[in-house]
Amino acid sequence: MDFYRIIPLRENLWAISEVGKTVMYVINGQEKVLLLDTGFGLVPLRDVVRKLCGEKPIVVLNSHGHIDHNSGNNQFDTVYVGCYDEPGSHAQLTEEDRTHVRETYFSEFEKAGGVIPEWNPGPARQVIALREGDVFDLGGIRLEVLEAPGHSLGSVALFERERGWLFTGDLMLTWEVWGQLDCSTTLRVYGESIERLAALPGVTTVFPAHWEQEKNPAGFPECELPPRVLPMYADGIRRIVSGETPSVAYPFRGKSMRCVYFEIGGMAFDSDRLG
Numbered sequence: 001m002d003f004y005r006i007i008p009l010r011e012n013l014w015a016i017s018e019v020g021k022t023v024m025y026v027i028n029g030q031e032k033v034l035l036l037d038t039g040f041g042l043v044p045l046r047d048v049v050r051k052l053c054g055e056k057p058i059v060v061l062n063s064h065g066h067i068d069h070n071s072g073n074n075q076f077d078t079v080y081v082g083c084y085d086e087p088g089s090h091a092q093l094t095e096e097d098r099t100h101v102r103e104t105y106f107s108e109f110e111k112a113g114g115v116i117p118e119w120n121p122g123p124a125r126q127v128i129a130l131r132e133g134d135v136f137d138l139g140g141i142r143l144e145v146l147e148a149p150g151h152s153l154g155s156v157a158l159f160e161r162e163r164g165w166l167f168t169g170d171l172m173l174t175w176e177v178w179g180q181l182d183c184s185t186t187l188r189v190y191g192e193s194i195e196r197l198a199a200l201p202g203v204t205t206v207f208p209a210h211w212e213q214e215k216n217p218a219g220f221p222e223c224e225l226p227p228r229v230l231p232m233y234a235d236g237i238r239r240i241v242s243g244e245t246p247s248v249a250y251p252f253r254g255k256s257m258r259c260v261y262f263e264i265g266g267m268a269f270d271s272d273r274l275g
């Protein structure tokens with residue numbers, strides 16, 4: 001059992017699944033490659049990208065500043081991240097963070113007989129803040145940055161308009177997403193971000209930053225959500241904010257949060273931070 005797995009998705013598009021817990025994407029243009037997220041930092045990302053795409057400049061971008069998506073940033077000199085997650089993107093993992101990652105994300109893989117290689121996570125030397133409307137033209141593939149505050153303040157989505165690919169980080173999953181974090185926006189702001197994404201023309205596939213096959217009861221192709229997940233989350237969140245939907249208890253780190261499940265996935269939230 002290998003600690004990472006490469007999943008071919010489209011011509012010039014691959015997912016890298018790391019210990020079955022977090023997903024990165026490699027998008028191969030004619031001139032440049034974009035690596036979306038660096039995961040926990042176990043995977044030798046430069047080698048993997050080179051093997052898939054050859055020798056090209058690699059643009060590295062984080063969907064948001066959480067440690068399951070940016071801990072391999074130190075394998076690169078420069079990384080882009082949404083401007084409101086930039087301040088937190090310079091930190092080294094604390095011992096507490098490391099223990100948390102090992103217990104939360106690595107232990108299942110290790111119990112199943114997997115071996116975690118030497119682990120040296122860390123930040124990139126230089127972090128560049130992304131803004132709405134920034135564009136990465138990779139040559140034949142053009143990725144637009146959309147600010148999507150919600151799960152974290154600085155979450156961004158990437159949209160490839162011609163192909164209808166939408167990369168959404170941790171904004172929506174096949175299980176409940178976390179909108180109740182200290183670094184999350186109010187739920188209303190989260191919903192407004194999803195509504196903007198739902199209004200994009202011609203989305204063909206939504207690519208999320210986590211995928212677990214056992215949490216995919218609808219049997220979607222690996223790492224692919226259908227576009228109807230966008231209005232589903234937008235409507236679902238609108239109903240929560242307007243008080244129309246009953247929620248269930250969602251205990252989280254000693255606090256009593258709430259959760260509503262949708263046909264696909266769901267939304268965990270803080271009932272004191274709706275509006």
Ligand SMILES: [Zn+2]
Nearest residue numbers: 064066151170
């Ligand atoms: Zn996250």
Ligand SMILES: [Zn+2]
Nearest residue numbers: 066068170210
């Ligand atoms: Zn995550």
